[in-house]
Amino acid sequence: MPPTSRSLFLAVLTLASRPALAASDVFSRSTMTGDWGGLRHQLEDNGIKFTGDYSGETAYNAHGGLHRSARYSQNLKLGARFDLSNIFALDNGGNVQLTINDRRGNSASEDLVGNRLPIQENFGGLYTRLTELSYERTLLTPALNVKLGYMAMGNDLGGLDSGILCNFMNAGFCGHPLNMSGGSGWTNYPNARLGVRVKYDLSSSWQLRVAAFNVDPESNGNSSRAWHLGPKYTTGTVVPLELVYKVQGERSGEYKLGYYYDSSDVKRIGSDKDVSGRSGHYLLADQAVWNDESSPGRSLYVFGQYSASSKAASPFTQWYGAGVVLYKPFQSRPRDTVALGYGRAVPNPRSRDILEDAAFDKGERFPAIDNAERLIELSYGYQVTPWLSLRPDVQYIIEPGAFSGRDIANALVFGLQIKSVL
Template sequence: MFLAVGFSRSTLLQGLLLGLTCTATLPAFAADDSDLLSRSTLTGDWGGLRHQLDADGIKFSGDYSGETAYNADGGLHRSARYSQNIKLGVQFDLSKLYGVDNAGKVQLTINDRRGNSASEDLVGNRLPIQENYGGLYTRLTELSYERSLFTPALNVKLGYMAMGNDLGGLDSGILCNFMNAGFCGHPLNMSGGSGWANYPNAHLGVRLKYDLSPAWQLRVAAFNVDPSSNGNSSRAWHLGPKHTTGTVVPIELVYKHAGALPGEYKLGYYYDSSDVKRIGSDDEVSGRGGHYLLIDQAVWRSQSSEGRTLHAFGQYSAASQAASPFSRWYGTGVVLYKPFEGRPRDTLALGYGRAVPNPRSRDVQQDAALANGTAFPNLDSAEQLIELGYGYQATPWLTLRPNLQYIIEPGAFSGQDIDNALVFGLQVKAAL
């Protein structure tokens, strides 16, 4: 029907994005809205309309993140780069809309990314200094359906979505107290050496969550692998794959415990059935996989100040030695919640990460240098990252996060002799 009146699927979705934007911004000036500094979102309750729509089963959401990074020393160049991401979404609760028990929910999410990369332009390192850089265009990020199936313990979600929404990261959100993508999200060697795609890249798939007990949960998923669509602006509004190479299947066991010192533990494995070239060879690898362990554990709680806690986190991930550009990732750090009395929603975060290049990749670079008659630099065995950041909750909807990143051996993956880099950053997050 849309084709008959001259509409394409792309036109329809872009029109919806414009409509979501207008809906999310224009009503913010309603006279009976709450104060700008105290409401939970930038655009407020739209004069009561937003709350009413939510009660009826239509929930709008949105957020903005802007990340500025200035390379003060080392790396390639002294300068600054800025990148941003705007996410708009709407969720339809079918049970509320139609008065049917367990009818499920439909989620629609659209992303727009713009800007420039500090890692590519200024430092030359592998782990993105700005976690929101990549895929600089407007795209459909999720169109999914979710509901319980057979039993309340089993939750099923299927459709077009990003793998990292439910797998590979810590549900607590502790890792996104950092600006570098080495921390925020999931370990990057998952996507570097398999069909596991980074957000906001989305693929067709299905995800199952089964509650084994109040503390234990099993998660299993299967996603289409379509590398030619990742970061391809011409595929921004296409749900179907362009060229399927296989299926990636992650399996995750999750343990969460409550109490005075709560914790979250994830043990995962993934396998991609795609055939790919073995690094340093013309032969193909039939399938590739990896495993990971993620931990977020509260280690201290103040007895005199409610909400002041210290959490420690850990990350370990190993990927296919045959096909992944870097074989292992280690990350650890601490986050202090409510660092000061009177600042209950602020955070202070310190993290260290180490990304280990695949020795096969290093051999390829050394052979290429030898063939060209050039010397190969004496590099460390890994790119290392130290990040210190303070999350300042300026208003309930606005977070300012100044941070400092020190990149050790930035050229470990490219085979270049690059000086260690000192980067000053500022992340701004706003709930729309």
Template structure:
């Protein structure tokens, strides 16, 4: 199977062109309007979905060029391919409220601009990491009452917790914004896509505006990024259980908003940073906000949203203890572009002082001068999402990385990175 996924940028482009130019009967207007590149498969796709089987396939490619500062002048490309199928058991078997089964497979390839070109901690390409084919989800979900929904199986806990449901943060290419505050997974057993673990998640609606989410997931650090565990649902070495609790408030009305307040606790025993002693349990908390602040009275759908992120994690064992993020996003920046977006964000990642002390001690022990740099990596990112067709999004992107060596203790010049993200649904 892996050979199917080993695309290069040239092969991706060639494959797209082949589909676009084949079958002379394919109407150009239909191609530009359809929701997926491969269309309805002559009606088969729609029929299968009506019968309870829904297929999905998504590609993202991210190219980043380091134009100034950092370590090297060059470009790096990474890609992510996701295949999924969802089984609606009610439709398949004619049983009311039987639930749904989700199966997802993921493949990642490429090279990291952060590791190879800039030397910073926050991944410039959010789709880099775990460069192999793996099972990313095999789960069962069912609503037991209108207010109670339960999901269990093998899945990434970050799919349901720790991020904004609106998806506003993935209008950026840097993983510092897109997804979840990285100190969650860096300082506990929290797993974000594509890393998956055995677990269960509960959602309960307290009211139309308020919801509580609780989950419990197995912690298995030895399986993270381990290709030999790509198809194994059971843990290799369980160290504990991570339990997140999240309170969600969704503001309705002319200026809608989404607010999340969360706490998580990992029962694993881990080494304390800078010591051989172990610390029992790691925890953290976070606040996430997406709030509409302006609607254009003259153009329906045109609005300005502001977002904010704050996350703090265990000082005993987390590589960085705090993350701050804020920014704005303009939906429909131009009248003729109803599905385009314009986004600007600022983020600040603060390394653990214990980690900083370890780096200083190591420099002193080897008689090296320790650089005088700020104790934080900062990110400014500007991106434009161009929705070329319903199934194709092109995102030119600019990132300015301040103090790239804050986590490594290296004296690295601020870096200017330009990039392009391509997303396609098949």
């Protein structure tokens, strides 16, 4: 474990080690560090809730790709939520969220396979940063919820609230469709921006979400901006609009229809001319299709994703994803999951034309590659304790060089994800 991450990890352990590690409920409690001798529970009763989690992802390329080897990446997140109503005895005082994030490691996609969809969802932005400093409360009516401050767009928009997609290790599934961030000012977690998000409950099943976030490309992945809330150079504003429908009952489900517009001016792919504004749309869904009446909690869900982004300015124009997740696969394993997914990422034909022209100018042959990178992933989520899970994972990546214009053999990758709630 790298020094910075080790220090953060040990800081959490040190805070709770004596009372927590001596406790007899180490395998049954909800967090690894426990209740800190009662302090954690007392603080939460007083309006301050501390959270933390760690994830480590190891991927080994067994066949195809660029090299036979393994890579490891990790993410450590620490946070505190302040309930102002409780702390200051206010009526509807709202909540302040503070989150710090640290990432370390190496990329299996970049080093071993050469594909576009990150094999490890927690790789990227390898430094310590402020991930969120926001204020949230209801306004005027309980149906209206507003959050503003410094935060990641994907925390509230563009993904499925159920978390079903993070039964996978590849970032193509876990989170929101990646072409949204590849073709606009939409930012991936843990990148954060100044913005405001509004949720309005139209009914018990329908909700409308709208937001506006600053677009600042020069701060994306820039470690020197890790603790700066303000933008370095604003190019525009990205405005997502999302309609959410949730199915109630035993066979629950979730459906999202979204649209976003980025007012930034950017270069048109393959041209010196600017594109005035970029937009995209997406459709996300998950639905329970089977419940075992004799075994509560055992159910089968299906999910689907579709996203399209700007053909003029996005190197990644379309994403299709679908799959199934089985909860409680065995009677004796009530918190385990089995997940199988298929995804297809489509490069922009204009980007491919540029690659072909560059090869022609060099007198090189352009490889006969397909027009999309495809992903098949199978994982098993093994819940060791309430706070610790292991996820053995297999990914088969078809046409890894579809985005780079390289002739790369299909890759077979074995992975292991470890997650711990601190």
